[in-house]
Amino acid sequence: MSRLNTEPNLDDPDGLFAALMDAHRDLDDADRLASLGLRPPRVVTRDREVTQAWARELFEGGQYAGVRWWSYYNPDWGSVGLWDSAALHVTDVVTLTVDHPAFVAAAAEIIRIIE
Numbered sequence: 125m126s127r128l129n130t131e132p133n134l135d136d137p138d139g140l141f142a143a144l145m146d147a148h149r150d151l152d153d154a155d156r157l158a159s160l161g162l163r164p165p166r167v168v169t170r171d172r173e174v175t176q177a178w179a180r181e182l183f184e185g186g187q188y189a190g191v192r193w194w195s196y197y198n199p200d201w202g203s204v205g206l207w208d209s210a211a212l213h214v215t216d217v218v219t220l221t222v223d224h225p226a227f228v229a230a231a232a233e234i235i236r237i238i239e
Contacts, residue, residue, distance in 0.1 A: 150192045151191060151194075152192065152194050152202070160181070162178055166178065168193065168195075179205060189206060189207065189208035189209075189211075190205050191205050192205075
């Protein structure tokens, strides 16, 4: 199974994705999707049974530490699912509350009302 080559900086999402490039299957590529027999709607669907099926297939292949795909809410955002997190190290923990700036910004971006 692929392992992370570097220690990712979780404060830098682009850095995290860069560190994962060799260790995960990036589904934001038409040729890769075709090689897996996947179409974009099958990757980003909200149907958990569908997403678990293609993720299970990749996991059972034993070649990748996880998978990356684009966000349902914004295709410029990457979502990463890891099943091999051994190379990740917690460097900081922040309590996320409904008034935390990151939470408020995310709610606004995906058009969610916080009560």
